[in-house]
Amino acid sequence: MNNYIYTFCQLILLSLTLTANAQKLHTTKWESGQLDRRTKVGVWEYYGYTASKERVVVQRYDHSTNELLYFRPSGEFIYNIEATPGQWQRHAVDRPPLFIGGDPALAVYTTQLQYPLQAQERNIQGQVTVGFAVDTLGRTSGHRVLRSIGGGCDQEALRVARTIPNEWIPARVGSHAVAAEYELTLTFRLAQP
Missing domain, CATH: 3.30.1150 (Fusion Protein Consisting Of Minor Coat Protein, Glycine Rich Linker, Tola, And A His Tag; Chain: A; Domain 2)
Structure with missing residues (x-):
């Protein structure tokens, strides 16, 4: 029984490791977030620049739930x-x-x-x-x-x-x-x- 539990726990850890390795942080001048096999997942931030060239967040969007979390009103x-x-x-x-x-x-x-x-x-x-x-x-x-x-x-x-x-x-x-x-x-x- 203990061998089965041990094997089951190893499989869960392997699955979590593979999932973590599959997601990569993607950052550019305009956006930042996680990619999972070229698909945007989780919360992404999108940037714009003010007249004084300060980078600001213009949107925060959760690609996993398809929900806008924030936008910069103007x-x-x-x-x-x-x-x-x-x-x-x-x-x-x-x-x-x-x-x-x-x-x-x-x-x-x-x-x-x-x-x-x-x-x-x-x-x-x-x-x-x-x-x-x-x-x-x-x-x-x-x-x-x-x-x-x-x-x-x-x-x-x-x-x-x-x-x-x-x-x-x-x-x-x-x-x-x-x-x-x-x-x-x-x-x-x-x-x-």
Whole structure:
């Protein structure tokens, strides 16, 4: 009987050792947390930088429970929210729709813009704003151009916005998640010779 208990305890210790070894601390300029076989687990911190270049935590997110633990508020949040099905209105929200990881994580997708040849040839530069709804489950839909510059840039901005995965945290009013419209501005600027 004692041999069985001893063997059982050894198996538990081996299992704990393997689990601990499988998780690795991952830290960059923008994020820090545990990876388990390339999957984010546990609580991660996401960073931003102030104008004085001080690193600050902008989000703390638990990837094991899919729960936002903290976000750094900045100003008042007024968004178009879906007050009743199909009826949208401007409203203050307690928490805006957030992309998990903040702006640096979102930049992984928005920096994949490919400058349209037509826009380059016609020297078209500027900003395209794409709007889309983030529903109460953090999924996006209804992508459309709100501010246009033409030359193929609008289509490219839409393409990029649609590649962003559904890793959104919905807006909240009080304790309730609400569908809200998010506006994403993408800049097209030609390199100076």
